[in-house]
Structures are given as C-alpha cells and as structure tokens.
Amino acid sequence: MSYTIALAGNPNSGKTTVFNTLTGSRQHVGNWPGVTVDKKEGLYRKNREMKILDLPGTYSLSPYSAEEVIARDFIVNERPDCVIDILDGTSLERNLYLALQIMETGIPTVLGINMMDEVALRKDVIDFKRLEAEFGVFVVPLEARSGKGIDALMDAVSRTIEEKRVPKRLPVYELSKKVDEDTLADKRYSFITEVVGASVKRGTREGEQKKSRTDTIDKVLTHKIWALPAFALIMYLMFAATFSENFLFIPGLPSPGIALATLVENLWGSFTDVVSSALLGAGAATWAYSLVIFGIMEGLGAVLGFLPLILVLYILMSFLEDSGYMARVAFVMDRLFRKFGLSGRSFIPLLMGFGCSVPAIMATRTLDSEKDRKITTLLCGFMPCGAKLPIFIMFVSTFFSDGNKTLVLFFTYMLSLAVSVVVSLIINRVAYKGETSNFLMELPQYRLPTLKSVGIHGYEKVKGFVQKAGTIILAATILIWALSNFNLASFNGGNQQEYGTPLAPIESSFLASTGKAIAPIFKPAGFGAWRPTVGVATGWIAKEMVVVTLAQLYADDISEEYLTEFFSTASEDELLEFGFEEGVYDSEAAGDIYTDVVLMEGGDAQALPTLKEDIKTKQAALAYMAFNLLCMPCFAAVGAMKRELKTWRVTLGQVGIQMLTAYIVAVFINVVGNLLF
Amino acid sequence: MTLGELRPGEKAKVVSIGTTGAMRQRILDMGVTPNVEVQLIKVAPLGDPVEITVRGYQLSLRKSEAALIQVQK
Numbered sequence: 001m002s003y004t005i006a007l008a009g010n011p012n013s014g015k016t017t018v019f020n021t022l023t024g025s026r027q028h029v030g031n032w033p034g035v036t037v038d039k040k041e042g043l044y045r046k047n048r049e050m051k052i053l054d055l056p057g058t059y060s061l062s063p064y065s066a067e068e069v070i071a072r073d074f075i076v077n078e079r080p081d082c083v084i085d086i087l088d089g090t091s092l093e094r095n096l097y098l099a100l101q102i103m104e105t106g107i108p109t110v111l112g113i114n115m116m117d118e119v120a121l122r123k124d125v126i127d128f129k130r131l132e133a134e135f136g137v138f139v140v141p142l143e144a145r146s147g148k149g150i151d152a153l154m155d156a157v158s159r160t161i162e163e164k165r166v167p168k169r170l171p172v173y174e175l176s177k178k179v180d181e182d183t184l185a186d187k188r189y190s191f192i193t194e195v196v197g198a199s200v201k202r203g204t205r206e207g208e209q210k211k212s213r214t215d216t217i218d219k220v221l222t223h224k225i226w227a228l229p230a231f232a233l234i235m236y237l238m239f240a241a242t243f244s245e246n247f248l249f250i251p252g253l254p255s256p257g258i259a260l261a262t263l264v265e266n267l268w269g270s271f272t273d274v275v276s277s278a279l280l281g282a283g284a285a286t287w288a289y290s291l292v293i294f295g296i297m298e299g300l301g302a303v304l305g306f307l308p309l310i311l312v313l314y315i316l317m318s319f320l321e322d323s324g325y326m327a328r329v330a331f332v333m334d335r336l337f338r339k340f341g342l343s344g345r346s347f348i349p350l351l352m353g354f355g356c357s358v359p360a361i362m363a364t365r366t367l368d369s370e371k372d373r374k375i376t377t378l379l380c381g382f383m384p385c386g387a388k389l390p391i392f393i394m395f396v397s398t399f400f401s402d403g404n405k406t407l408v409l410f411f412t413y414m415l416s417l418a419v420s421v422v423v424s425l426i427i428n429r430v431a432y433k434g435e436t437s438n439f440l441m442e443l444p445q446y447r448l449p450t451l452k453s454v455g456i457h458g459y460e461k462v463k464g465f466v467q468k469a470g471t472i473i474l475a476a477t478i479l480i481w482a483l484s485n486f487n488l489a490s491f492n493g494g495n496q497q498e499y500g501t502p503l504a505p506i507e508s509s510f511l512a513s514t515g516k517a518i519a520p521i522f523k524p525a526g527f528g529a530w531r532p533t534v535g536v537a538t539g540w541i542a543k544e545m546v547v548v549t550l551a552q553l554y555a556d557d558i559s560e561e562y563l564t565e566f567f568s569t570a571s572e573d574e575l576l577e578f579g580f581e582e583g584v585y586d587s588e589a590a591g592d593i594y595t596d597v598v599l600m601e602g603g604d605a606q607a608l609p610t611l612k613e614d615i616k617t618k619q620a621a622l623a624y625m626a627f628n629l630l631c632m633p634c635f636a637a638v639g640a641m642k643r644e645l646k647t648w649r650v651t652l653g654q655v656g657i658q659m660l661t662a663y664i665v666a667v668f669i670n671v672v673g674n675l676l677f
Numbered sequence: 678m679t680l681g682e683l684r685p686g687e688k689a690k691v692v693s694i695g696t697t698g699a700m701r702q703r704i705l706d707m708g709v710t711p712n713v714e715v716q717l718i719k720v721a722p723l724g725d726p727v728e729i730t731v732r733g734y735q736l737s738l739r740k741s742e743a744a745l746i747q748v749q750k
Binding site: 059060062214228444 | 712719720722725738
C-alpha cells in the first residue's frame, strides 16, 4: 500500500528544509517568498511507501496566483492521504490562515510548527495539546534546520492515516459559502486570533531583543541613505568574488571564482594535451583528431568552464536568499525597476549578466512572477558579458584607433542597457498588456543560513546545469564543428584527393556557403559579407570565438611575414609578456599569440586590413559590435535559458526576439550613422 | 485616510479595502483585514514601497497598494 503525502506551507516556513530531510533529495532551501514553483516529489527515506509531494509555498488557497491554484487543485482534486502543513512558529497567526483553509477541505492533516528554536528564544510558549484539541489534528514541534522533530512528525502522519483521523468540523468552515470574502477573511483571522490567544503565551524581553536584531540590521540595509551604498557594496563583493581578476583591488589576486575557473581550465588543458598526443601517437585520422579535440573536448570544456562560476555565484546567492536579504533587495530596488516593467529582484541576474549570462540566467529562478522570470531571462542575453569584451576591444582598437576608444566602449555598454529597457517596455505592453504583479511580500526575519543548505544549493545548480544544459552545449558545439569542417567534397572523396583528409578548409565549408547565402541579409547593417557572418555563428560556441574565427578567415592578413614584422619591434621582455617562451620569437606560436593576446586585447591598430574591405565604415563596425552584443548568446546560455524556460517553444521564441532586436539595432546604427557621417 | 498616508511609526486600524478581485483577496489573505491594527515601519529609500507590521510580521507593499487600504488612527 503506498501513500501520497502533500507538503504545504507559507513561503519561508522552512517547508523545503523539511522536504530535504524527509526525502534526502537535494533541493534548494531559500528564504525568498515563492521559491518553490516546480512540482517536486520524493520518497520518504525511512518508508519508501510514502511519496512526499512538495506543494508550492503559498499564503492561502485562494485560486488567484499560479502557486495557489496548484496547491488548491492538488489538495482538493487529488485528495492526498495526508497533508503536512509546515508553520513558522514565530508568525503563527498568518501561518494558521493557510492551515485553516487546508483543514476545511476535510483531508487528513498534520501541523508541524517549525522554528521552535526561535520561538524558544522569544520565550513564547505554545500549548500543542490545546491546538490539537482545537483543530482535531496532530500538532508537532519542529526544528527543521537541525532535523529535530522530523521523526515525530512522520509518526503523527502514520497515525493520522491509520486512524483515518480527519480534522474537526469547525463552525468557521461553514461560513465559506455564506459570507463575502471580506467577512470570511475577517472571521477566519478573528477565530485564529482567539485560538492563538488561548494557546500561545507570549514571551518577555528577550523576544523583543530577537526581533530587534532584524530591526538593527534593517536600520542600515534599508536605511534612507545607507541602503543604496550598502546594496552597492554587497553587489560589488558578490560580483568581484565571482568574476574579478584583481579581487578586493589587490593586483593579481584572483577571486575564488576566477581561481577555480583557472584551475579547471588548466586541468582541462593538460587533459586535452594528453588526449591530443595519445591520438597523434595512435595515428588517428585527421578528421577523428579534429572531431575529438575541436568538437567534443571543446564542447565539454565549455560546459566545465562554467561550473566554477555557477558554484561560487550560487553559494553567494543562496546565502543572500536564505539570510533574508533578497527580499530587502526587492524592497530597495523595486521603484526603479518597476518603471522599466521589471521587479526589483531582476537587478541581480542582470548585474551578473555583465560577468556571464549562464549563472545570470539561472539566477532568474529567484524571481517571483513568471512574467519577471521570462523578461529577465531574455534581457540577460543582451548584457555585455565578459566573453563579448574581446570582440569589442578588437573592433574598437582596429576601427576607432583615431577616436575616443573609451567612449565607443562606453556607448556599447549603454546600448545594452537602453535596448534592455526598450525591449522590456515593449514586451510588457504587447505580451502582458501592462499588467503589474502585486508586491505584497513578507520581509522575513534575518537568519544565518546553514552551511548545509548553502552548499546543497550550489551543488544543485551545478548538477542541474550539467544535466539540463550540458547536452545542448555539446551537441551545438559539435554541430558548428561539423559545419565548419565539412563540405560536399568531404563525402565524394574530393577533399581526400586534394588535401588527403575528408575535412574541408573553413573558407569552403558548409558554414562558409551558408554564410555566403545569408550574408546579403546584413547588407543594410553594413557587414553583408560572408566572413563576418560566419564569425557571428561561431560566436555562439563562445562569444570570444568571433575574434578567433575572424583571425582564421582573414589568415592572409596574418601571414608569417606580417607576424615576424609585427613582433620584430618587441623587446625580449615584451615577447615574454606576449607569451613567447623565454622571450624568444617563435613563428609557430606567433599565430595563436597574435589572436589570443594581440587581437583580443586590441594590441594592433592596423590588424586585419582585409576585414576593412568587408566592414568598410565605423558605423558598420559599430553595427557589427551591436549585433554580436544583442543576438543569440552562446549555446551555454541558450542551454541555461531552456533549463529555466522549460519549453523549446518559449526558448526559441526568446532567441528569435534576440536575433530580431540585434538586427533592427544593427541596421539602425548603420543607417543613422551613414546619414550623420 | 489611507494606509499610504501614515507616517513612519504611526499605528492605525484598517477600515476597508478599496479594490476587488485578486488584489483584494491577496491583501486579505496576507492578514490585512478590516479592524486589524497595522503600523507603518518605514518607506523604502527610493520613496516606494513601504514596510508595515501586521499580525506580528513585516509586510512590504507598494504605495499604490497601500493607497487602496482605508485606515483610521
């Protein structure tokens, strides 16, 4: 005989912690209203016949918000064998409101009063027997964070099911159909106040002290003047800890995120070298070698490379969430972001987008409404992430060497913000008809998060990314590899005859011929040539690949003579700094060094003269930068989008909007630029 | 007067909720019902939203939402 047990409760009641403890399933524990939106199930660790279903955290069963409808429909229609309602013992009145609605359905119910440690601190005393007698259900004290009371809770559940114990019918339940909503809510709350008054003895001074700790922290964090600087500082620390190469302004000190990322990158690099020499040693065919190294290893490397950033950012994010600060972020930033049709909570994902869109998109999960989640995910793709910077640097130093480079770079960043605002406003108006989500939100007490819950969250996110996005990234990377290495002659032996391998050079590959077919579309944007077009496509593997691909496609501009001459003026020290071993010029290494160091860091104003025949003007160059800024982000980010947005329909719809926006803006820049200059 | 017109620190009793549908239900569900005592704690640094204490917990709501709630000091 198997049983279904539904877990219900207010947001921030510790319901998710209870779920984790019961099922042993690893799942996030947040302190943010509405964090549980998915349907989560698990088997009770100690009795696998009990299936536990985690309902969304709600404040009531009124059928208005999506979460409430899910919870209500499940309880009323699916009629679980028992409902466990988790209540925050420090805020019993509000928590009992939901409990009352659940018990009114007549489904067997057990109440678990959580946060008993805090209740004890406040010196509040709850009379459990009295509550049990009042409602006719078992009432169990809990300390979910330490696991205390969980076994007693489940004993109560077993007994409830065995005894077929249903909640007592109370007179207040009979009112539901008779009175209007005001009176009903009022009567329910009055009844609760009466019950709480009779069964809870309020504590003394120390309770006030506990409350005042939250007040003291809030005196700074939501203060009229200090709130914004404090917020900026916390955000800076969070961003710097994940992405900074000069952490805390100490030159050369990598942040935890960058240190881990470098470690993973180096390990993966060494591993790739080992695989590479093994393949060469085994005499692998050129195409097989290329597939493994530039297709599979590159794709896996792309997945791995993001893991340290996701891990570090998520440990920090869940610390902020579990501590209760996230609700304050929304409180402080709401006014500004509401003007743009977003909520204050969108700030964090968008800020993280300046570092990397992948963790940024995954951070949208903490947003409250579906509308905010969708719009913010879309906008994350517009942010100038770290990998787009080499494109901008290369173009700025090649095309704007005589002008104000900083200003052009600044313009690019402002463009991303301006486009985000405009797109958000348009989508709000068109798709959501200007509906604003309500902002009634609990500001939970500050609580020090447990290491376990923060750790579980970081681990969960990394695992989720690998599972949900990993295959997409790998498949897409291999696809682009195949397109850029094969053409028809790969299959009829033409390449075999000419080059001794089925692989085609990139300039005659499928990718190039597709680029040639598509390129005319970009004529109005000023870069309607096949090579820049192919650059955009390889940028989807990783944005900095645009620079690498352009260097490959304009290889004639980077001839051996050109490189010898370019590096001839450099001193030994400078050569060492470029990355030449022992400061000695090496013509074999020169090509890669030129791409990775000189081009990406804007070290050659005369770079790629042939590129200037394809992209003739400054406005066209700016249009190309804008297109790469705004168009579909890398496959890793698309994988993250799919993970958050759930369906391919919505994901591809968003990619479509991004491509369209990029195209419109690029054409606009080129056309207006041509009129002005 | 409305809840939005209270000054920080002031207490008042809710008289009525001047809206309908989902918003009304949400306000009621959060415990802001007629006759309940509320206290305005503070206004957010940018002037909106506001934080109140109701039924022993802290609730944040926008000024536009607070303006729907009639109170009496």
